[in-house]
Amino acid sequence: MNTPGRLTRAPENFLDAAQIAEVQAGRRGFLRAAFAAAAGVAAAAPWNAAAQQGAGDPAILELPEHSKGLGQPVAARPYGMPSQYEKNLQRRESPGLTRVGASSVSFAPLQGLFGIITPNGLHFERHHQGWWDVDPSGHRLMINGSDDKIVKRPLVFTMDELMRLPSVSRFHFIECGANTGMEWGNVAVPTCQYSHGMLSCSEFTGVPLKILLDMAGVDYRRGRFVLGEGADGSSMTRTVPMELVESGEVIVAYGQNGEMLRPENGYPLRLVVPGVQGVSWVKYLRRIEVGDKPYGSKDETIHYVELMPGGLHRQYASLQECKSVITTPSGGQVLLDQGFYNISGLAWSGRGKVRRVDVSVDGGRNWRTARLESPVLSKCLTRFNLDWVWDGKPTLVQSRAIDETGYVQPTYKQLRAVRGTRSIYHNNAIQTWLVQESGEVKNVQLS
Amino acid sequence: MSSCREIGLALALLTAGAVQAQATAYPGVGRTATQSEVAAWDIDVRPDFKGLPSGAGSVAKGMEVWESKCASCHGIFGESNEYFSPIVGGTTQADLATGRVARLNDAAYPGRTTLMKLSTVSTLWDYINRAMPWTAPKSLSTEEVYAVTAFILNLGGVVPDDFTLSDRNIAEVQRRLPNRNGVTTAHALWPGAAFGRRKPDVLAAACMQDCAAEPRLASFLPDFARDAHGNLAEQNRSVGAQRGADTRKPADAGVRVAAAATPVQAPPQAAAPKAAVADAGAAAAIALTQKHQCVACHSIDARIVGPAFRDVARKYAGRADAAAYLAGKIKSGGSGLWGGIPMPAQALGDADAKLIAQWLAEGAKK
Numbered sequence: 146m147n148t149p150g151r152l153t154r155a156p157e158n159f160l161d162a163a164q165i166a167e168v169q170a171g172r173r174g175f176l177r178a179a180f181a182a183a184a185g186v187a188a189a190a191p192w193n194a195a196a197q198q199g200a201g202d203p204a205i206l207e208l209p210e211h212s213k214g215l216g217q218p219v220a221a222r223p224y225g226m227p228s229q230y231e232k233n234l235q236r237r238e239s240p241g242l243t244r245v246g247a248s249s250v251s252f253a254p255l256q257g258l259f260g261i262i263t264p265n266g267l268h269f270e271r272h273h274q275g276w277w278d279v280d281p282s283g284h285r286l287m288i289n290g291s292d293d294k295i296v297k298r299p300l301v302f303t304m305d306e307l308m309r310l311p312s313v314s315r316f317h318f319i320e321c322g323a324n325t326g327m328e329w330g331n332v333a334v335p336t337c338q339y340s341h342g343m344l345s346c347s348e349f350t351g352v353p354l355k356i357l358l359d360m361a362g363v364d365y366r367r368g369r370f371v372l373g374e375g376a377d378g379s380s381m382t383r384t385v386p387m388e389l390v391e392s393g394e395v396i397v398a399y400g401q402n403g404e405m406l407r408p409e410n411g412y413p414l415r416l417v418v419p420g421v422q423g424v425s426w427v428k429y430l431r432r433i434e435v436g437d438k439p440y441g442s443k444d445e446t447i448h449y450v451e452l453m454p455g456g457l458h459r460q461y462a463s464l465q466e467c468k469s470v471i472t473t474p475s476g477g478q479v480l481l482d483q484g485f486y487n488i489s490g491l492a493w494s495g496r497g498k499v500r501r502v503d504v505s506v507d508g509g510r511n512w513r514t515a516r517l518e519s520p521v522l523s524k525c526l527t528r529f530n531l532d533w534v535w536d537g538k539p540t541l542v543q544s545r546a547i548d549e550t551g552y553v554q555p556t557y558k559q560l561r562a563v564r565g566t567r568s569i570y571h572n573n574a575i576q577t578w579l580v581q582e583s584g585e586v587k588n589v590q591l592s
Numbered sequence: 593m594s595s596c597r598e599i600g601l602a603l604a605l606l607t608a609g610a611v612q613a614q615a616t617a618y619p620g621v622g623r624t625a626t627q628s629e630v631a632a633w634d635i636d637v638r639p640d641f642k643g644l645p646s647g648a649g650s651v652a653k654g655m656e657v658w659e660s661k662c663a664s665c666h667g668i669f670g671e672s673n674e675y676f677s678p679i680v681g682g683t684t685q686a687d688l689a690t691g692r693v694a695r696l697n698d699a700a701y702p703g704r705t706t707l708m709k710l711s712t713v714s715t716l717w718d719y720i721n722r723a724m725p726w727t728a729p730k731s732l733s734t735e736e737v738y739a740v741t742a743f744i745l746n747l748g749g750v751v752p753d754d755f756t757l758s759d760r761n762i763a764e765v766q767r768r769l770p771n772r773n774g775v776t777t778a779h780a781l782w783p784g785a786a787f788g789r790r791k792p793d794v795l796a797a798a799c800m801q802d803c804a805a806e807p808r809l810a811s812f813l814p815d816f817a818r819d820a821h822g823n824l825a826e827q828n829r830s831v832g833a834q835r836g837a838d839t840r841k842p843a844d845a846g847v848r849v850a851a852a853a854t855p856v857q858a859p860p861q862a863a864a865p866k867a868a869v870a871d872a873g874a875a876a877a878i879a880l881t882q883k884h885q886c887v888a889c890h891s892i893d894a895r896i897v898g899p900a901f902r903d904v905a906r907k908y909a910g911r912a913d914a915a916a917y918l919a920g921k922i923k924s925g926g927s928g929l930w931g932g933i934p935m936p937a938q939a940l941g942d943a944d945a946k947l948i949a950q951w952l953a954e955g956a957k958k
Contacts, residue, residue, distance in 0.1 A: 233826050233836070240821060244675050246887060248726075257829045274723060275885070289630050291642060299625040306621045331811040335821050335839075360622055369786055372636060378729040380722040382636055386784025420783060432633050439786070441639040441712045443719040450709055450775065456696035458709060458774055462781035466792065477824035478834035486833055495783075503798065508807030512800045541807055547798055555796040556804075563794045567699065571781065579812070585837045592810035 233257070236267055239339045242327070247275035250321070252342030255472045255491065260518075261316070261526040263345035265402050270409045271321055271343065271423060273444075274379035279429055281413035284376065286397065288361045290368065291436035297362030304413055307352055308399060314350040315396065315419070316525045318493045320465045322422035322449055325572040329561075332588050336477035340576065340588060341470045344491070346526040349417045350400025354390050357397065358435065365391065368435035372442075373416040376431035382442040383425040384461065385418055387435075394419045394524075397430065419524035420495030421463045422570070424449055454565040465495035467554050468573035469502055469529070469546035475578055476588035483537040488515070492527045494548035501547045502529040508541035508577065508591060509556065515544070540580040541591070557590055635722060639712040641762060647734040648758035651751065654743025657736050661725045670747050679706040680747040683770040688750065691773035707748040711775045713766045717741050727889060815843055874958060877951030884940045886948070892956055898935055901956035908953065919949035 200206060227234075236251035243249040253269040263269075270276070281304045290296030321343035327333040334340050354371070371390055375381040389395050396417040399405060406412040411428025418425045424444050439445075439461060450458035469492035474480055488506075492499045498521055503512035515529040529544070546554045557574040564571075579589045637643040659668070666672050670680035682695045682705045693708045695701045710716055721737045723729045732740070742757035750768050751757065757765065766772065777787035813820075819839045821827075828836030881887050881901070889898040908914040922945045925935045938945070951957075 230830060233828055233830060235827075237822075237827065246891070248676070254827065256827075257832075274726060274729065287625055287629065287633055289625060289634055291638070299630050300622045301625045301629060302622045309621055310618060332813055335813055335818070336824060336827065338827065339821060356618075357622075360618060369784070374633075374636065378723065378726075380635075380729070382718075382722075386782060386786060388784040434634065434636065436638070438638060438640060438642075440636055441715050442636070443715055443723065446712055446715040446775075447706050447709050447719065452696060452704070453776075456692060456694070456774065457776045458696075458711070458771075459777070459779045459781070460711070460775040461777055461787065462779050464781040464783050466781070466794075474834055477837050477839070478828055479837050480834055501798075503800070509804045510802060510807070512798075512803070545798065552792055553796040553798045555794045559796050560794050577807075579809070583843075585843070586834075587812055589809050590811040592808045 234267065236269060236342075237338060239327070239334060248273055250323075250343060252338045253345050254338045255342050255344065255470070256337050256475050256478065258472065259528075261346050261491070261520075261528050262402060263347060265347070265404065265407050265410075268345040268347070268401075268407065268410055269321070269343050272409075273381060274377060276409050277377055277429065278408040279376065279413060284413050284429075284431070286357075286414060286430060287432045288357055289432070289434055290361075290363070291434060291438070295364050295368045295435050295437060296358075297364075298360075300357070300361045302357070304399070307397065307414070310352045310356060312350055312352055312400075313396060314348055314400065315394075315417075316346065316348050316520070316522050317417060317419040318344060318346040318465075318524065318526045319417075319423045319426055320344045320468075320493070322424060322462075322465070322570040325574070325576075326569045328574075328590070329568060329572050330566040332590050334476075335588055337470055337472055337475040337576070340476065343423070344493075344526075346493075347401045348403070349396055349398040351396040351398030351414075351417065353393050354395045354397050354416075354433065355393055357433070358390065361435075363435050367437045370436045370439050371395075372432075372434040372436060372440050373418075373425070373427035373430055374432040374434070375411075375427045376429040380431075381424070381427050381444060382440060383427060383444055384439040384442065385416075385421070385425055385463075389418060389421070397433075420465060420497075422449070422465055425463060449570060451564070451568040451570045453568065459568075462571060465493070466571065466573045467494035467496065467499070467546050467548040467552045468492070469499075469544040469554060470576045471504070471542055471544045471578060474542065474580060474586045476586055478586045480535060480580060480584040480586070482584070483535050486533050486535055488531045488533045488542065490515075490529055490544050492517075492529055492544070492546035493525065494546065494550075494552070495524060496552060497523045497549040499527040499546055500549045500551075502527075503545045503547075504529075504531045504533075505543045505545070506533060506540050509543055509575070512545065535580065537582060539582055541589070542578045542580060543575050545575050558592075635718075637714045637718040637721070639714050641714055641759070644714065644717065644759050644762065645734050646759045647738055648756050648760075649735045649737065649739025649742055650756040651739070651742045651746040651753055653735065654739035654741070654746070657732070657740050658743050661728075661732075662740065665726060670744055673703065677703060677705065679744060681705045682708040683748050685749060687770035688768050691769065691771065693771045693774060696771075696774065707744070707750075708771060709774075710769060711771050711773075713741070713745070713762060713769055716744065717762075727885075818843060873947075873954075874951060877948050878958070880940075880944050880948050884938060884944065884948075886938075889935070892958060901952060905952050905954075905956040909955070914953035915946065915950045917949075918952050919945045922949060 234254040234257040236253055238249060238251050249272065251270040253263055253267050284304050286302045286307060287299065288296065289299040324343035325340055328340055365387065369387045371385045371387055372382055373385060385395065397414060398417045399414055401407065401410060406415055414430045416427045416430050445461055450460050451462055452458055469490055471488055471490035473489045474486065480486065488504055492502045499517065502515045502517065504515050505512045513531060515531040518528040518530060521527050554573060554575055560574045577589050577591055579587045581587060665675045666679055671678050682701060683693055687693045696708060717737060720732065720740050725731065738757045742751060742755055745751045745765065746753060746755060750770065751765060778790065780790040780792045823839050825836040825838040828834065890901055892901045894900050908918060911917065922938050925938065
């Protein structure tokens with residue numbers, strides 16, 4: 146039975162026979178038919194034309210209250226909040242995706258974010274057994290080994306002690322392995338908040354895990370696997386390769402964008418594993434174990450395994466490959482008029498820096514290279530922009546990222562040819578948005 | 593030269609006393625963990641059963657535990673899809689022989705159960721031990737964890753009805769798991785050397801001109817799903833290059849004109865004051881239900897483990913002392929009125945209990 150509000154997946158073949166025939170005839174014929182009804186609208190006057198009539202714009206001619214009165218005092222809101230006009234941008238759940246709020250996902254509103262940093266209050270959430278606001282005075286981090294020889298001296302740290310150690314601050318993206326997972330088979334969600342919003346990027350501050358492991362006296366020859374474990378009810382555990390710790394990249398982090406981590410993001414301590422899917426960034430981190438074998442934990446054996454054609458599941462698939470998405474214009478938005486627009490989006494790679502992003506406005510036949518905005522950092526979101534003049538015609542907009550290893554973001558066709566459609570995880574295919582003649586942007590996939 | 597001797601001495605010290613030197617590199621920070629502390633937290637069980645405590649539990653005992661602590665979420669036979677993905681189903685006796693679940697190749701089979709994916713039995717034991725029951729993790733005894741593990745395996749036909757699972761026979765059970773041969777690490781997504789270094793499996797080229805054939809639309813949301821994620825006009829900024837589409841209206845109803853007519857929405861402060869006060873009371877009560885973890889078992893509209901708040905509100909709608917009665921029930925807990933799962937007594941303050949009860953008595957409005 147369908148519950149109101151619960152998403153029903155789009156069937157693969159929901160076009161009728163006549164429409165299929167038109168689709169097979171190619172894009173132009175089909176789109177012309179589909180959007181003929183909206184064609185009259187395209188000729189409408191610019192939306193602000195009315196304001197230019199007469200003596201001029203009332204927004205200029207009639208002074209507003211804020212020009213004629215006294216404003217608010219300092220610290221009226223001791224922890225500042227966004228403008229009341231920004232309420233539309235919130236993290237949101239995808240209806241029907243999960244059934245209990247404490248084991249669910251809320252998506253970051255990428256469609257309205259600028260630059261590369263995610264405001265802490267809009268960072269995506271994924272909880273397996275609810276979130277907690279943990280008292281830092283009682284929080285401990287333990288380092289131990291799977292046997293007595295791998296770690297010579299098991300250690301315990303308080304938060305006070307961890308925050309005394311040499312710290313680093315680094316910008317990294319965090320992406321859930323299941324980001325874009327609903328779109329493997331077909332289009333299932335309307336906007337980039339739901340298609341790509343299990344993605345955020347912060348400046349994290351903390352201690353390189355290597356420092357703590359050195360203090361404990363780790364046998365790096367035998368200890369090639371690192372287990373992170375959370376202090377919350379689910380006590381999340383994930384295996385991380387020692388190589389990433391040895392590189393100095395893995396951080397035991399307490400800071401996020403200048404303040405402490407938010408409770409929803411693991412306050413007071415979380416693991417930061419750059420380039421690796423979010424589930425390995427264990428929140429409420431209470432323990433690190435160094436071992437000589439991988440751990441086969443619940444979230445790397447029962448969950449977060451990827452079904453491949455042939456029926457095998459990939460295990461320990463952790464890295465987030467190069468990916469990009471245009472955030473403006475994007476699904477569910479409406480362009481107000483023809484003319485100039487700045488196509489803008491995000492690109493990232495778990496293997497390093499983004500080297501280049503190309504943008505197509507004709508469904509992937511021709512591409513132009515976008516501007517990468519600084520900074521361009523390793524395993525971090527990179528903002529790209531490209532000038533574009535919309536002529537009012539149906540337009541298929543795509544972005545394609547290439548990272549410093551030369552890896553090229555694939556199309557759905559290329560990705561599915563290797564991995565099928567039932568993987569759930571690690572969907573990094575090129576996203577297509579269709580700007581319709583009405584100005585409304587639609588999430589579409591191409592054959 | 594003395595400097596040479598010093599370097600030599602320093603090197604010798606580094607080699608001989610490396611651990612000592614490292615341990616004192618940050619004096620005053622960190623201390624050695626006691627054996628009891630490590631034992632209290634080091635609960636992980638590896639696929640080679642390292643970390644598995646000795647003990648045993650029978651299928652029969654597991655059924656008892658299951659029915660009292662697990663079935664309300666997972667169903668009597670572990671088959672429920674109501675709150676979580678099913679645990680049991682989709683495996684066959686033939687799979688036990690091959691160690692590969694054949695139905696994983698059947699795209700028409702709905703969903704993937706835990707037993708269809710499970711490749712190491714240690715994982716199931718560890719999962720239950722660390723994280724179950726969902727609202728009271730780590731509350732099961734070692735015997736109960738063995739027993740529930742045995743019961744699930746029995747539901748899946750892996751072990752017989754009279755089986756007792758223990759640390760001594762769990763390796764044999766591993767050799768019967770239906771999907772024990774169903775995983776691979778032959779991929780390029782492990783950023784270490786342990787499983788072999790591989791090149792990415794999906795290779796694309798960065799063609800720039802006249803690349804693909806004429807693009808054809810293969811998939812998009814059908815019109816009936818247009819509003820499935822709520823009104824997208826309310827999910828986009830009200831200023832800037834774009835607006836959100838008003839998905840309460842049909843797709844081709846002149847969206848652009850509608851957006852132009854309302855360039856910036858009026859701020860919400862214009863709402864009627866009375867409604868605003870009522871909303872604030874509801875918001876405060878809802879916040880309290882989250883603060884006190886009521887929402888782990890109750891939601892406003894739907895039954896979870898306990899009844900929906902709305903159902904409670906309806907049941908006591910005609911009762912004059914509903915608020916006082918419900919405040920008492922929240923504090924004392926109860927059983928039998930809403931099914932077999934008891935509600936434990938809640939340790940929250942009187943003021944909070946009264947506020948939640950008042951909200952319930954007034955209809956549990958959002």
